[in-house]
Amino acid sequence: MRRELRAEWTKLRTVSGPIPLLLGTVVVTVAVSALAAGAMSCPAAGCGQDAARIGLFGVQLGQGLVALLAVVMVCGEYGSGMIRTSLTAMPRRIRLLAVRAALVSGLTLAAGTVAVLGSVLVAGLLLPGNGFTPEHGYPPLSLLDGPTLRASAGSVLYLVVIALLSLGVATAIRDSAVATGVVLGLVYLFPMVVLMVRNEDLQLVLWRISPMNAGLTVQATTSLPGMPIGPWAGLGVAAAWAVAALLVGGLLLRKRDA
Amino acid sequence: MTGFARLLRAEWTKLRTVRGWVAGLTAICLLIVGLGLLFAAASHSSCSNGPVEVPCPTPPLGPDGVAVEDRFFLVSMPLDGNGVITARVNSMSGQIRLPDATPGVRNVTTGVVPWAKAGLMVKESTEQGAAYAAVMVTGGHGVRMQHNFTEDVAGGAQSVSSGSPRWLRLTRDQDTITGEESPDGKTWTGVGTARLEGLPAKVRIGLFAASPGHLTVTANSLGGSASASRFTQVTALVDEVKVAGTTSGTWDTDDIGVDHNLDGTPHHPGGLVRSGGTFAITGVGDIAPSTSESTIERSLSGLLIALVVVIVVAVLFVTAEYRRGLIGTTLLASPRRGRALAAKAVVVGAATFVSGLAGVAVTVPLARSIGRGNGVFTLPVSTLTEVRVIVGLAGVLAMAAVLALSLGAIFRRSAMAVIVALVALVVPYVLATASILPDEASRWLLRVTPAAGFAVQQSIPAYEHVTSYVAPVTGYFPLPPWGGFAVLCGYAVLALGLAVHRLNGRDA
Numbered sequence: 214m215r216r217e218l219r220a221e222w223t224k225l226r227t228v229s230g231p232i233p234l235l236l237g238t239v240v241v242t243v244a245v246s247a248l249a250a251g252a253m254s255c256p257a258a259g260c261g262q263d264a265a266r267i268g269l270f271g272v273q274l275g276q277g278l279v280a281l282l283a284v285v286m287v288c289g290e291y292g293s294g295m296i297r298t299s300l301t302a303m304p305r306r307i308r309l310l311a312v313r314a315a316l317v318s319g320l321t322l323a324a325g326t327v328a329v330l331g332s333v334l335v336a337g338l339l340l341p342g343n344g345f346t347p348e349h350g351y352p353p354l355s356l357l358d359g360p361t362l363r364a365s366a367g368s369v370l371y372l373v374v375i376a377l378l379s380l381g382v383a384t385a386i387r388d389s390a391v392a393t394g395v396v397l398g399l400v401y402l403f404p405m406v407v408l409m410v411r412n413e414d415l416q417l418v419l420w421r422i423s424p425m426n427a428g429l430t431v432q433a434t435t436s437l438p439g440m441p442i443g444p445w446a447g448l449g450v451a452a453a454w455a456v457a458a459l460l461v462g463g464l465l466l467r468k469r470d471a
Numbered sequence: 472m473t474g475f476a477r478l479l480r481a482e483w484t485k486l487r488t489v490r491g492w493v494a495g496l497t498a499i500c501l502l503i504v505g506l507g508l509l510f511a512a513a514s515h516s517s518c519s520n521g522p523v524e525v526p527c528p529t530p531p532l533g534p535d536g537v538a539v540e541d542r543f544f545l546v547s548m549p550l551d552g553n554g555v556i557t558a559r560v561n562s563m564s565g566q567i568r569l570p571d572a573t574p575g576v577r578n579v580t581t582g583v584v585p586w587a588k589a590g591l592m593v594k595e596s597t598e599q600g601a602a603y604a605a606v607m608v609t610g611g612h613g614v615r616m617q618h619n620f621t622e623d624v625a626g627g628a629q630s631v632s633s634g635s636p637r638w639l640r641l642t643r644d645q646d647t648i649t650g651e652e653s654p655d656g657k658t659w660t661g662v663g664t665a666r667l668e669g670l671p672a673k674v675r676i677g678l679f680a681a682s683p684g685h686l687t688v689t690a691n692s693l694g695g696s697a698s699a700s701r702f703t704q705v706t707a708l709v710d711e712v713k714v715a716g717t718t719s720g721t722w723d724t725d726d727i728g729v730d731h732n733l734d735g736t737p738h739h740p741g742g743l744v745r746s747g748g749t750f751a752i753t754g755v756g757d758i759a760p761s762t763s764e765s766t767i768e769r770s771l772s773g774l775l776i777a778l779v780v781v782i783v784v785a786v787l788f789v790t791a792e793y794r795r796g797l798i799g800t801t802l803l804a805s806p807r808r809g810r811a812l813a814a815k816a817v818v819v820g821a822a823t824f825v826s827g828l829a830g831v832a833v834t835v836p837l838a839r840s841i842g843r844g845n846g847v848f849t850l851p852v853s854t855l856t857e858v859r860v861i862v863g864l865a866g867v868l869a870m871a872a873v874l875a876l877s878l879g880a881i882f883r884r885s886a887m888a889v890i891v892a893l894v895a896l897v898v899p900y901v902l903a904t905a906s907i908l909p910d911e912a913s914r915w916l917l918r919v920t921p922a923a924g925f926a927v928q929q930s931i932p933a934y935e936h937v938t939s940y941v942a943p944v945t946g947y948f949p950l951p952p953w954g955g956f957a958v959l960c961g962y963a964v965l966a967l968g969l970a971v972h973r974l975n976g977r978d979a
């Protein structure tokens with residue numbers, strides 16, 4: 214296992230894609246969170262905004278880059294033919310997938326933690342200037358506050374889940390363009406489809422199984438009873454998608470000729 | 472065959488002989504049709520009258536075929552031939568229902584909504600949707616001259632209050648109606664002139680009052696927003712009423728378009744109270760184009776998913792050549808590299824256009840008839856507008872293909888090109904229309920990103936004189952249809968130029 218891990222890590226850090234992507238994830242997440250925190254305002258008490266959710270808004274874009282990390286890692290090998298070398302050196306394919314999952318999770322965990330901490334810090338500085346003050350019912354964003362801590366830690370885990378989902382899809386599809394389209398379509402377009410359905414029961418069901426909608430409820434700190442799904446259960450839905458994708462990817466990896 | 476035609480043929484041969492790409496191009500059409508019809512079939516609309524479920528009423532149509540709201544109180548007499556009506560509006564007061572503070576308890580305050588209106592009107596008949604022209608005083612937008620629901624011209628800016636009344640005059644000369652205003656009944660200023668084509672000799676002339684619903688918009692936790700319109704009414708005090716022309720001389724009252732309760736009594740009736748020469752006219756409702764029903768573009772929800780397929784196919788159309796080394800052969804056959812890429816762009820753009828056009832053109836009429844069966848009314852638009860929406864959206868897909876192809880040639884790497892194309896086109900559209908961002912940020916995104924091109928699908932314009940929630944969330948784009956499309960084309964051309972530049976400057 215150590216051997217495989219080392220091999221994959223060497224490949225990952227020596228090709229040009231992954232490291233800039235991880236840095237990009239941090240930069241994009243923090244920058245977009247800062248933009249959101251700068252744009253939102255709370256003119257009076259009871260403005261109904263969720264400060265933690267605004268402060269973590271960058272995760273919505275950061276997840277796109279995280280998804281790309283796994284796609285680049287897997288599909289790049291199929292593009293260059295490197296996959297045959299990899300599988301000759303590491304014939305136990307499921308173990309290879311497990312190693313990749315561990316590596317992607319670890320890197321995303323690290324980048325995600327930095328990104329989320331940065332977002333909370335920046336939002337904590339910006340939001341009070343826009344009326345998110347204790348007088349309006351918004352104590353400063355702090356990780357000592359239970360719900361905010363849950364939202365932040367949950368966001369990091371959500372990014373890991375998206376990375377794993379992407380790894381599964383990329384392993385199953387192998388072509389980088391199609392895999393990118395499928396992962397980003399699943400993440401970003403599912404919520405659109407939910408909005409377009411006008412049957413309310415169906416809308417609620419779709420909302421609950423949509424990876425982004427359900428997964429990001431983990432960021433909600435206000436109006437939780439009004440949410441269609443609880444925060445951890447929502448993250449569980451996203452995780453179920455990732456597990457399903459990894460299962461399909463693993464199965465296909467075993468069955469197919471490379 | 473000329474050189475470029477030969478290139479086009481070569482690229483077309485490449486496109487049609489790769490099974491995955493043909494499947495992708497077919498999928499574009501099928502996704503638009505399939506998802507469009509699926510959503511149309513899943514959408515139902517029902518209305519209730521008390522506990523009884525009734526089919527939803529369809530809105531009346533105005534003189535030019537636009538669906539309209541035509542609900543107001545009219546005090547009128549018949550007029551044969553030309554004539555003039557003059558009156559003085561002394562005050563406007565009314566009621567506005569606010570969201571319930573305590574659930575179930577009506578929360579009504581006094582006041583007049585900005586587009587509450589009262590004044591003088593010439594109308595073809597008392598039928599809903601009949602042609603009309605009117606000059607009026609409004610709650611917050613001064614004096615206006617409006618005709619045939621969609622037209623609106625501003626006059627003087629101040630509204631009436633006790634002590635500062637407003638005189639209004641409406642003159643009918645054949646099919647031309649002229650509206651004027653005056654502070655004292657002596658010096659008159661023109662407000663506007665309306666031509667009502669084919670207005671019969673016998674019309675109704677008189678006074679009216681209407682007050683559109685009070686609109687409140689609330690965000691809901693699913694990420695959408697819900698707007699609710701609540702009851703309001705206005706009462707205008709009008710005196711010094713004079714009518715010149717061939718009339719009966721007796722006033723009739725019509726509560727045009729009023730709904731009825733189960734027991735047959737009118738729901739929120741308007742009314743007239745006369746004391747001496749003063750008319751106190753109370754009106755509820757609005758005289759305006761209808762904007763609250765479904766639109767043709769709502770049935771095109773599959774388009775966004777088809778767009779992802781378009782991007783993937785277009786990117787692969789160039790990156791696959793790099794991966795397989797075919798690019799070497801391509802450039803050997805066409806050493807003028809710019810022309811080779813242009814041929815690719817034309818072929819993939821045209822193929823996407825045809826597939827998208829077929830999908831959209833089939834979906835729009837089918838979804839409309841399915842909707843009709845499910846009680847969902849689709850706002851009618853002119854043929855020209857419908858063609859613009861259908862052709863324009865196929866154009867959006869084609870331009871997206873050109874943009875994605877260019878990005879593929881710039882990056883040479885599929886994943887990077889796909890993600891940049893998605894971030895440029897799909898993500899801004901989703902962020903702006905899924906009410907994730909505040910309205911102002913949404914409008915900005917739809918002005919500066921390639922997603923501006925979606926403006927071409929807006930079939931109902933934003934009317935200044937209609938109280939509605941105008942934002943990307945509700946389908947209103949910040950740029951005019953072709954203006955938005957031009958932004959997308961600009962990006963596509965820019966990317967193509969950059970791609971040609973990089974192709975010329977680098978070894979393949």
